[in-house]
Amino acid sequence: MKKAGSYIFSFIVSIFLVFMITAFSACLTARNIVSADSFISIAEENNAVQLTKKELDKYFSGKASSSGIPAEVYTSALTDEYIKNMINWRIMWGFGTVSDSEYYINPELEDNIDRFYSDYAESINYEKDDNYDRKVENAKNNAYIVVSNNCDIFKFSALIEHGVMKKIEPILNRIPVFVGISCGASAFLIVLLFLINMKEKKSAIYWTGTASLISGLLCSVPCIYLEASDYFSTFTIKQPQIYSAYTGLMNTAVSNFLMFSLITAVFGAVLIIIYSIISAVKKSQ
Amino acid sequence: MEEKDKNNKKSKQIVLHIVTPFMLAAVTAGITAAAAIVPSDKLKVYTNIAFMDSLRSDPTNDDTGLVIKDNDIDTGYEGETSETGEVEHPAFGEQYAIINCDKLGVDVPVYWGTEQELLEHGACQSSSSAIAGTKGNSVISAHVDTFFSELESLDIGDTVTLITNYGKFIYTVTQKVEFSASNRKYIVPSDDSRLTLYTCKRDLLGASDMRVGVICDLTESGFYTEKEAE
Structure with a gap:
């Protein structure tokens, strides 16, 4: 993080990484939810x-x-x-x-x-x-x-x-493909961060962790709000069976997405802690 | 001095490490909010379309006595057509056509007669306007948060097709209009064959008094000449 150039490039790549991790979480949620069995x-x-x-x-x-x-x-x-x-x-x-x-x-x-x-x-x-x-x-x-x-x-x-x-339908049928693409794109961006920060590789851990943490928090905060406020129960749908099926679907989707978001947030926090430990160890040497 | 410089550098690094996640969060949240407007609008339209009516098998509105009749409109007719032919007059509340236009996003059922209950099921053609296939102004309206959500995206030159069970009529958009709800200038009868589609203008602060729409000229008239034997 010592040079302005690598900081700016890392910042820009991290923005894309936030969205790719979010997309990955969303695709995993969709893969879990969008099926006849579900x-x-x-x-x-x-x-x-x-x-x-x-x-x-x-x-x-x-x-x-x-x-x-x-x-x-x-x-x-x-x-x-x-x-x-x-x-x-x-x-x-x-x-x-x-x-x-x-x-x-x-x-x-x-x-x-x-x-x-x-x-x-x-x-x-x-x-x-x-x-x-x-x-x-x-x-x-x-x-x-x-x-x-x-x-x-x-x-x-x-x-x-x-x-x-x-x-x-074309989007729903391609969910597994989107899971693969978002996962691959995230991996590519992480490799890119390591390449940008070749001289100080531990910074890439910081950027990956920060992107993962921000992605997790940005997704989990609205999900927590939707769950806490029981938002979907305000829908006015005449038939009770359709109301309960639709609100059940929305609540299940939100819970799933919240779970994946919290996992990415925790993963990000862990990486930041690892970065802090490595930095502290290096300074003391 | 060197020690002071080192300490300054160290504090700057710490501040940068702390501020960076907040900056990243602000930028990504801003981009997400801006990008989510269109998909959330579309989701709202599709949800409204899915839930706007209750049982379609229950055609009678017990409160008003209105009988809403859904018909299967054949959109796949490939037989011979003629420029002239006979129209089939629908009853009030009966579905008599489908509007097909790529920019509208969905196939729009058209009911004969304008009524609040009918607008919950699809688009409504004013029963005092010209039925498709006859000379005059065919005036069709629908709610902006359901079937006519994309009406404003139509441009001059776009094609709108009205498919009935007696013929297919292709119109081309020639004019985009905006008028107040009390102004009947665009929805009165006309001498030429045209199609007028309109809906409420979107207003962030609630229902708008303004209407937006398109005027379309008839470019192709195709009455079906081969009817299936009953």
Whole structure:
């Protein structure tokens, strides 16, 4: 750090190193979070099944008076297992690991609808014709649409429909590449610091440590604020299952990112301590 | 003297070691704050688009009686087209088109009729304006924090495509406009075939009284001549 030239170059390289370390932490967080399995476990941790069931109960109960179909026709077939499978299917569909045609058919739901319509037709002496078959088919399709939309707790359908997924998919698919690039770039910048400080190599340890510490602190401070203030709970999203899934996802992402940031901050602090020890030892010699 | 010089040098070194991390933190925090404005705006738009409506399968708004109908608009039609043809008039609250424009960033569903509830689902075409494919001014608006967040980035010469189930209509931006909410100059009927897109002007202090938009002239009209057998 004794010459102005090496100080300025080291300072500039350290700025880039701060961003590369931050990018590395962010990419590692994204790699941990952005996957169907991760989303499925977030849904489970945030009680998505029970919240979705409650919302469906509320919907079908509310529609009973206008449709004439008792809510139990639908809700008795919507078991916890079925809802859980639907939620998981929608998540896997969102990530493109299953196709749209692999629908989770619910035989009990279809039987309930068939039985209700049949009993009702018999009670009013209605002769079952093509129109009757069409009505039954529509009732089943609409039931599947309602259940499927409620189980789409991460709103993949809205994102896909409006072309948003098309834009972010190329980035999501390349996360492992970005992890490699940010790690490689960080290593390159550290080597560059050693080259700039050839005459006093221990300074490179100081610069690396400082960059790592600053990166860790810059990332962890906002994360701590977001966690402490429970920021995501202020989101106003109508459906409770979507609210809890989305806030759960955000909180998990923040916790992960905070963990990586604290690790880099501690790593930076350790390097600075090592630099101080080496400097003290050299001075005493 | 030498001792004093040595001590001065030592204190300068210590100060430099202490000040450097703060300087590094200030510079990187400043750059991060400046760079994060655009991605955070985009994230806000995408979040609004994802969460702006509740159940799309529930078409009836129980409070107003408005029936919102989503239609599958065929964006992949590759058959023959004609410059003239018949339009299919939608009902109030029915989706009848999609706006496709690279600069807007997302495909924008267009509903017939302007209503607060409809604006939560997509863009709205004024039901007193000309339907796509007919002569006159087709006036479409949307919220600035959802589908028309990038409207101001459109430039003269950009292409905007309106795709319906009866035809595809290509417009070219010829004018960028700014007007107050009470000024109807750009949204009144016209003699020529044009498309007017507008939204609220972004205002840091809250809702703005000003509107921003683009006027587009029709450059290509393609009514579908090959309809699928039902």
